[in-house]
Amino acid sequence: MNFELSEERKMLAESLSRFIELRYPFEVRNAIVKSPAGYSADLWREFAGLGIIGALFNPEHGGYGGAAADLAVVFEALGRGLVVEPFLGNAVLAGGAIARLGNASQKQIIAHIIDGSRVAAFAHGEPQARYEIARVATRAERAGDGWKLNGAKAVVQHAEGADLLVVSARTSGAVDAPDGICLFLVPAKTPGLALRGYPLVDGGRAADLTLRDVTLPAAALLGAQGEAFATIEEVVGRGIVALCAESLGAMSVAKEATLAYLRTRKQFGVPIGTFQALQHRMADMLIEIEQMRSAVINAVAALDGERGARERTLSAAKYSCGKIGTLVAEECIQLHGGIGMTWELPLSHYAKRLVMIDHQLGDEDYHLARYIALGRQ
Amino acid sequence: MELCFTPEELAFRDTVRAFLAVELSPQLADKVRRDEHLSKAEMEGWHAALNKRGWLAAHWPKEYGGTGWSVVQRSIFENECALAGAPRVIPFGLSMLGPVLMKFGSEAQKQYWLPRILDGSDWWAQGYSEPGAGSDLAALSTTAVRDGDHYVVNGQKTWTTLGQHANMIFCLVRTQRDAKKQDGISFLLVDMKTPGIVLRPIIMLDEGHEINEVFFSDVRVPVANLVGEENRGWTCAKYLLTYERTNIAGVGNSTAALAHLKKVAAKIPNNGRPLLEDPMFAARLARVEIELANMRTTDLRVLAAVHGGGAPGAESSMLKIRGTQVRQEISALLRRALGPYAQPLSAEALAVRPDEAANATVTYFNYRKLSIFGGSNEIQRNIISKMILGL
Numbered sequence: 001m002n003f004e005l006s007e008e009r010k011m012l013a014e015s016l017s018r019f020i021e022l023r024y025p026f027e028v029r030n031a032i033v034k035s036p037a038g039y040s041a042d043l044w045r046e047f048a049g050l051g052i053i054g055a056l057f058n059p060e061h062g063g064y065g066g067a068a069a070d071l072a073v074v075f076e077a078l079g080r081g082l083v084v085e086p087f088l089g090n091a092v093l094a095g096g097a098i099a100r101l102g103n104a105s106q107k108q109i110i111a112h113i114i115d116g117s118r119v120a121a122f123a124h125g126e127p128q129a130r131y132e133i134a135r136v137a138t139r140a141e142r143a144g145d146g147w148k149l150n151g152a153k154a155v156v157q158h159a160e161g162a163d164l165l166v167v168s169a170r171t172s173g174a175v176d177a178p179d180g181i182c183l184f185l186v187p188a189k190t191p192g193l194a195l196r197g198y199p200l201v202d203g204g205r206a207a208d209l210t211l212r213d214v215t216l217p218a219a220a221l222l223g224a225q226g227e228a229f230a231t232i233e234e235v236v237g238r239g240i241v242a243l244c245a246e247s248l249g250a251m252s253v254a255k256e257a258t259l260a261y262l263r264t265r266k267q268f269g270v271p272i273g274t275f276q277a278l279q280h281r282m283a284d285m286l287i288e289i290e291q292m293r294s295a296v297i298n299a300v301a302a303l304d305g306e307r308g309a310r311e312r313t314l315s316a317a318k319y320s321c322g323k324i325g326t327l328v329a330e331e332c333i334q335l336h337g338g339i340g341m342t343w344e345l346p347l348s349h350y351a352k353r354l355v356m357i358d359h360q361l362g363d364e365d366y367h368l369a370r371y372i373a374l375g376r377q
Numbered sequence: 378m379e380l381c382f383t384p385e386e387l388a389f390r391d392t393v394r395a396f397l398a399v400e401l402s403p404q405l406a407d408k409v410r411r412d413e414h415l416s417k418a419e420m421e422g423w424h425a426a427l428n429k430r431g432w433l434a435a436h437w438p439k440e441y442g443g444t445g446w447s448v449v450q451r452s453i454f455e456n457e458c459a460l461a462g463a464p465r466v467i468p469f470g471l472s473m474l475g476p477v478l479m480k481f482g483s484e485a486q487k488q489y490w491l492p493r494i495l496d497g498s499d500w501w502a503q504g505y506s507e508p509g510a511g512s513d514l515a516a517l518s519t520t521a522v523r524d525g526d527h528y529v530v531n532g533q534k535t536w537t538t539l540g541q542h543a544n545m546i547f548c549l550v551r552t553q554r555d556a557k558k559q560d561g562i563s564f565l566l567v568d569m570k571t572p573g574i575v576l577r578p579i580i581m582l583d584e585g586h587e588i589n590e591v592f593f594s595d596v597r598v599p600v601a602n603l604v605g606e607e608n609r610g611w612t613c614a615k616y617l618l619t620y621e622r623t624n625i626a627g628v629g630n631s632t633a634a635l636a637h638l639k640k641v642a643a644k645i646p647n648n649g650r651p652l653l654e655d656p657m658f659a660a661r662l663a664r665v666e667i668e669l670a671n672m673r674t675t676d677l678r679v680l681a682a683v684h685g686g687g688a689p690g691a692e693s694s695m696l697k698i699r700g701t702q703v704r705q706e707i708s709a710l711l712r713r714a715l716g717p718y719a720q721p722l723s724a725e726a727l728a729v730r731p732d733e734a735a736n737a738t739v740t741y742f743n744y745r746k747l748s749i750f751g752g753s754n755e756i757q758r759n760i761i762s763k764m765i766l767g768l
Contacts, residue, residue, distance in 0.1 A: 003681050259766055279762035286761060287695045294674035316667040372659045
């Protein structure tokens with residue numbers, strides 16, 4: 001039993017945190033989230049130069065990390081800094097899928113993702129799918145040697161800023177069957193692909209996609225036809241670890257900010273932190289955050305295990321993440337009072353991110369139900 | 378970062394399991410799982426079995442007859458015992474007085490009292506709370522006045538758990554009246570057979586006799602029974618309370634209780650199917666199961682942080698709060714599982730009620746105590762607020 005991080009990971013966490021502190025302060029971040037691309041191409045290259053993107057890929061895929069603990073370390077730091085760059089969709093989900101399913105030629109993209117010169121988006125969720133990862137209504141049909149895609153994709157993060165999309169589509173099976181799902185590499189400017197972009201509540205941008213007779217060459221298919229589900233589940237599982245760790249980082253900062261406020265804000269002539277009603281809420285929040293850290297540790301430990309236990313532990317973690325993240329967001333705003341709701345205070349942005357994480361890759365209720373269902377299998 | 382036990386720790390776990398398989402009778406384990414009250418002989422018998430193996434004082438140093446185990450070994454031992462349905466070790470002598478004597482007692486006191494805790498010669502009771510001193514323990518008013526070689530004790534202690542079995546009681550008494558609250562308190566060892574002591578049962582809402590009140594009128598206690606310095610007993614009191622909070626998360630107990638709950642819920646019909654399959658019940662069950670899985674790791678993290686030995690600090694307050702919440706919730710779910718059959722008081726087997734859940738409702742009410750004793754959960758939040766949050 002050992003809860004210490006390795007020296008390499010400690011250094012990774014420290015250098016990333018220092019970089020974010022220096023180069024990604026709150027004002028810079030707020031300008032980026034309002035920019036047309038929703039992320040900063042310049043800073044993205046700097047993150048790449050630091051090796052942060054490479055830390056999310058296994059050595060066999062050209063990276064120098066990629067273990068569950070690496071994901072957790074990187075995303076906890078990103079969460080602390082409220083970073084909106086495309087780490088999740090581009091590196092963990094799209095990049096992770098290409099790394100696992102791609103042939104030698106397709107895998108060359110990974111090097112470009114790692115060096116920051118290319119950005120991919122993961123276009124998997126659909127308007128009717130909510131959080132189900134096997135529900136894919138988008139169809140792929142043979143067209144000569146290649147493929148023709150028709151359908152729609154929902155809330156694809158950083159889609160407008162990506163030059164490549166990893167799109168899921170079905171070649172066979174019922175609309176919610178795990179079998180029959182494929183992943184395709186779709187260049188951003190492919191005819192028939194339409195994007196409707198929008199800003200997100202917690203900053204950054206996403207888009208809904210329409211695919212109308214999007215024609216692709218045979219080489220666009222990732223892996224074997226109809227067999228992408230296991231990989232989707234695997235990269236989504238890694239995404240869950242990432243989001244849980246990001247949430248942990250964000251909630252830790254929200255807690256620290258609230259604690260500092262309780263010590264300095266005076267009402268009735270004393271710091272409001274002297275009031276027991278507020279102290280006990282803080283104590284309860286602290287316990288919840290410690291439980292969240294344990295949930296992340298459990299998820300990291302389970303990620304390389306056999307499927308049943310792995311997916312169950314991941315659902316337990318994402319359930320905890322949704323429950324605790326929302327609680328911390330709401331409590332921190334309440335403990336601040338009106339100032340906690342202002343745009344000017346970073347806390348309000350942390351609160352938004354904490355709640356919006358619950359809407360990515362399955363929320364509290366979805367994962368509780370999934371945890372129960374997996375326990376019956 | 379490594380969540381697994383080392384090969385040595387796993388081998389240790391196997392040794393504990395082998396011991397439990399031989400020494401713990403299935404009948405006794407069944408009684409524990411069903412939350413039945415154990416007799417004095419059953420509790421003493423289990424102590425004797427552990428003592429014979431040298432495992433009774435799991436957290437004592439070797440020189441005093443303890444195991445010298447690491448915190449991880451202790452945690453493994455406690456969890457395995459709970460999972461196997463072993464009776465809990467009565468804490469008053471072993472976990473409370475023992476460490477205080479080792480830290481503050483004279484050589485003669487250690488030599489005399491510690492072996493008697495191990496071999497069962499003495500059953501200790503805790504004389505802390507008073508009618509006017511609960512969470513505000515330092516408000517205690519039982520007095521001890523020096524008279525030659527004796528203190529003369531007058532006053533009342535209450536919430537004396539299992540005091541009916543005790544032949545000795547350690548007491549906090551006020552030896553200096555006009556001092557500041559925490560000053561002027563002393564730590565005394567009192568023979569329960571001394572004239573002037575009267576013990577009365579307090580019957581609790583579950584109709585059980587677990588708790589007592591103890592009255593002292595002109596009780597003469599030899600000065601030799603003072604532990605530590607006169608008027609410095611508060612130091613002993615606080616030290617004892619940190620030990621009272623070790624293994625406070627009760628992960629093993631909750632794990633065993635959850636397994637028991639699932640077994641019972643699988644037998645209870647609901648809409649023609651086992652209750653375990655009911656979505657609402659399954660959701661309640663899953664929530665507490667996840668909470669427990671998270672807490673198991675939180676507990677291990679706190680243990681790892683105090684790996685050098687000793688008692689955890691304010692972190693144990695977090696474990697106490699969440700541990701008791703989880704334990705209470707599991708107990709509430711067992712009561713809920715019984716449906717209308719949660720109502721009959723009798724422990725006899727009834728048509729649908731699984732026999733092993735016969736005590737579910739009274740235990741649920743009995744477990745209200747968990748968030749009250751050992752420093753109420755509100756007091757624990759005060760401790761967290763002061764010691765961890767710095768508010």
